[in-house]
Amino acid sequence: MTQTPTFDKPKVELHVHLDGAIKPETILYYGRKRGIALPAETAEELRDIIGMDKPLSLPGFLAKFNYYMPAIAGCREAIQRIAYEFVEMKAEEGVVYVEVRYSPHLLANSKVQPIPWNQPEGDLTPDEVVALVSKSLQKGERDFGVKVRSILCCMRHQPCWSPEVVELCKKYRHQSVVAVDLAGDETIQGSSLFPGHMKAFEEAVRSGIHRTVHAGEVGSADVVREAVDTLKTERLGHGYHTLEDGALYARLLQENMHFEVCPWSSYLTGAWKSDTEHPVVRFKQDEANYSLNTDDPLIFKSTLETDYQMTKQSMGFTEEEFKRLNINAAKSSFLPEDEKQQLLDLLYKAYGMPPSAAAEPHP
Ligand SMILES: [Zn+2]
Numbered sequence: 228m229t230q231t232p233t234f235d236k237p238k239v240e241l242h243v244h245l246d247g248a249i250k251p252e253t254i255l256y257y258g259r260k261r262g263i264a265l266p267a268e269t270a271e272e273l274r275d276i277i278g279m280d281k282p283l284s285l286p287g288f289l290a291k292f293n294y295y296m297p298a299i300a301g302c303r304e305a306i307q308r309i310a311y312e313f314v315e316m317k318a319e320e321g322v323v324y325v326e327v328r329y330s331p332h333l334l335a336n337s338k339v340q341p342i343p344w345n346q347p348e349g350d351l352t353p354d355e356v357v358a359l360v361s362k363s364l365q366k367g368e369r370d371f372g373v374k375v376r377s378i379l380c381c382m383r384h385q386p387c388w389s390p391e392v393v394e395l396c397k398k399y400r401h402q403s404v405v406a407v408d409l410a411g412d413e414t415i416q417g418s419s420l421f422p423g424h425m426k427a428f429e430e431a432v433r434s435g436i437h438r439t440v441h442a443g444e445v446g447s448a449d450v451v452r453e454a455v456d457t458l459k460t461e462r463l464g465h466g467y468h469t470l471e472d473g474a475l476y477a478r479l480l481q482e483n484m485h486f487e488v489c490p491w492s493s494y495l496t497g498a499w500k501s502d503t504e505h506p507v508v509r510f511k512q513d514e515a516n517y518s519l520n521t522d523d524p525l526i527f528k529s530t531l532e533t534d535y536q537m538t539k540q541s542m543g544f545t546e547e548e549f550k551r552l553n554i555n556a557a558k559s560s561f562l563p564e565d566e567k568q569q570l571l572d573l574l575y576k577a578y579g580m581p582p583s584a585a586a587e588p589h590p
Contacts, residue, residue, distance in 0.1 A: 232320075232321060232532050232535065233532060233535040233536045233539050233549075234535045234539075234546065234549040235321070236321070236549070236550070236553075236577050236578060237321060237322075237323040237553070237573065237574060237577045238320070238321050238322050238323065238531060238553055239322070239323065239324045239325070239518065239553050239556035239557050239560065239570070239574070240317065240322050240324075240325045240326070240518070240519075240520050240521065240531060240556070241325075241326045241439075241462070241485075241487050241518050241520060241556055241559070241560060242326075242328070242439075242464055242487035242489055242518070242520035242521075242522060243325065243326075243327055243328070243520055243521050243522060243523075243524070244327070244328055244329060244380075244410075244522065244523050245309060245310060245313055245327050245328065245329035245360065245377075246292065246296065246299070246309075246329050246330075246333065246334070247292075247522065247523025247524065247525050247526055248309075248313050248316065248327070248521070248523065248524050248525055249295070249299065249309045249312075249313075249525050250270075250309075250312055250316075250525075251270040251271075251273040251274045251277065251525070252270045253299075253305070253308055253309060253312060254273060254277075254295045254298050254299065255267075255269070255270055255273055255298075257298045257299060257302060257304075257305040257308075258295075258298040261298065261302060261305075263297050263298045265294070265295065265298060266294055273295075274525075274528060276294060277291050277294050277295055277525060277526060278525070278526060278527070278528035279291070279495045279526055279527060279528070280528070281495070282494065282495055282496070282497045282501075283495065283496070283497070284497060285412060285414070285445055285496060285497075288495070288496050288526065289412070291526050293344070296333065296343070296344045297344045297345065297346065299334070300333065300334045300335070300336060300343060300344050300346060301334070301335065301336035301346050301349045301351050302351075303351060303355075303359055306334055306351075306356060306359050306360060306363075307359050307360075307362070307363040308363075310359070310360045310363035310364050310367065311363045311364075311366060311367045311370075312367075313327060313364075313367065314364060314367025314368060314370070314371050314373050314375055315367060315370075315371050316524075316530075317371075317373050317375075318371035318372060318373045320530050320531045320532065321531075322373055322531065323373060323374060323570070323573060323574075324373070324374045324375075324376075324557065324560060324562075324570050325373060325374070325375055325376075326375075326376050326377065326378055326405065326406070326560065326561060327364070327375065327376075327377050327378070328377065328378035328379070328380050328408050328410070329360065329377070329378075329379070329380060330379070330380040330381075330382055330388075330392075330410065331353035331354070331356040331357045331360075331379055331392065331395060332353045332382070332385065332388045332391075332392075333382070334351075334353075334356045334360075335351050335352055335353045335355075335356050336348060336349035336350075336351050337349050337350045337351055337352045338352040338353065338354075339352070339353055339388070340387070353388075353391060353392075353395065354395060354398070357379065357395050357398075357399050357404065358399070358402075360377065360403075361377065361399055361402040361403040361404065362402075364377060364403050365402070365403060374566075374570070375403065376403055376404070376405040376560075376561060376562065377403045377404050377405065378404070378405065378406040378407065378408045378439065378561075379392050379393075379395055379396050379404060379406075379407055379408070380392070380407075380408045380409070380410040380411075381393075381407060381408065381409045381410070381423075381424055381427055382409075382410060382411040383409060383410070383411035383412055383413060383415050383418040383421075383424075384411055384412060384415060384418070385411075385423075386418075386421035386422065386423025386424050387423055388423070389409075389423040389424050389426070389427035390423060390426060390427050390430070392407060392427060393407050393427040393428075393430045393431050393434075393436060394430075396431065396436045397434050397436060400436065405436075405437055405561035405562070406431075406436060406437035406438060406439055406561045407427065407428070407431045407436055407437070407438055407439075408438075408439050408440065408441065408464065409424055409428075409440045409441060409442075409454070409458065410441050410464070411441070413441055413442060413443075413444060413445065413446035413450050414445060414446055419440075419442070419450060419453035419454060419457060419458060420453065420457060424458065425457065425458070428457075428458040428459060428460075432459050437461055437561040438458065438459060438460045438461050438462075439460055439461065439462040439463070439464055439487065440454035440458050440460040440462075440463065440464060441464035441465060442454035442460070442463055442464065442465070442466060443463060443465055443466040443467055443468035443469050444464065444465035444466075444467060444468070444493070444496070444498045445468075445496070445497070445498050446468060447468055447471065448468050448469055448470075448471045448472035448475055450468075451463060451466055451468065451469045451472075451475065451479075452472070452475055455479070455484070461485070461559075461561075462484070462485040462486075462487055462559060463479075463484060463485070463486050463487065464487050465486070465487065465488065465489060465493065465498060466479075466484075466486040466487070466488075466506075467486075467488075467493065467498060467499060467506040469486075469506075470506055470509060480513060480515055483516050484516065485516045485517065485518070485555065485556075485559035486510060486515060486516065486517040486518075487517070487518055487520055488506070488507045488510065488517045488518060488519055488520065489519075489520045489521065489522035489534070490505065490507060490519065490534045490537050490538055491521070491522075491527050491529050491533045491534050491537055492520075492521070492522035492523065492527055493505070493506075494537075495526075495527050505542060507519075507538065507542065508542050511542075511544065511548055514551075516555045516558075516559060517552060517555065518552055518553070518555065518556035518559070519531070519534045519535060519538065519549075519552060520534065521533070521534060535549065550574075550578045550580070553574060553578075554571065554574055554575075554578075557570045557571050557574055558571065
């Protein structure tokens with residue numbers, strides 16, 4: 228734990244799920260307190276059951292959430308605690324700015340159809356979930372000195388939730404929420420074009436809510452194209468399979484599209500086959516706009532260090548590239564311009580780069 232990090236400088240993280248970044252101890256605590264059965268007795272055992280060591284299919288991965296979400300969802304205290312502890316975790320990893328995402332509906336047990344995780348109906352609505360998470364993130368921000376914003380997720384299989392998700396983005400836009408996301412199983416045929424999602428993303432464009440979409444992780448380049456052209460996404464969650472369509476990739480490079488790359492995640496989910504070159508190597512060669520992210524550190528038994536170590540040790544990433552990608556992450560963050568500039572200034576200073584670089588226009 229006392230080892231020097233691979234990149235021992237301030238970092239920016241743009242793609243991490245709150246419900247995939249919980250301490251096993253906290254799950255155990257609320258499982259016991261609420262009398263909800265868990266598959267393990269100790270935090271260590273729980274980490275091993277929830278966590279992955281080898282690649283699993285997407286359904287195998289998604290099944291992991293069934294183990295522990297019932298202990299957290301529907302509980303005000305648990306939700307506040309995971310949000311607060313999340314910020315503490317990021318402070319320890321040397322992250323200075325993070326955008327954390329979650330589905331408010333998947334943490335609620337009232338005014339959500341169907342009620343997730345086989346919970347009995349309660350009185351915690353998606354709206355109140357966002358209020359609680361936002362308040363705790365803001366408290367964590369003050370206590371741990373990490374700047375935090377949040378992204379609310381629509382779920383591909385539940386287009387009926389999406390209109391409310393974007394309304395919640397609007398309602399809480401001055402209390403940490405900066406964007407809407409589309410998450411879940413992107414192999415559900417035609418799911419980018421479900422009217423619920425399309426209407427929500429149209430409304431996001433109309434009301435100035437930023438947009439990111441999970442696309443091209445396990446799905447094809449077509450899903451990426453839909454995310455860009457139909458949903459008007461400003462960033463791509465993963466986006467690896469863009470590379471299968473040369474013309475689309477060339478266009479996105481030219482448009483300076485940001486790819487939220489999650490290296491260790493892509494290995495464990497099978498999104499990247501480890502006998503092939505990792506897409507991020509290509510992104511690096513082409514000086515694409517991308518970031519390095521953990522995605523679901525609880526399930527991948529990882530920290531941001533895992534992703535930096537992996538790219539340094541097996542892909543030859545250098546300190547210079549780490550600086551470049553973090554600056555690109557800051558530039559592609561969903562902060563308003565003045566706050567983005569402050570973040571960039573902080574990075575330039577910490578990286579020993581002239582502040583004038585901040586004014587350099589991006590081609
Ligand atoms: Zn993700």
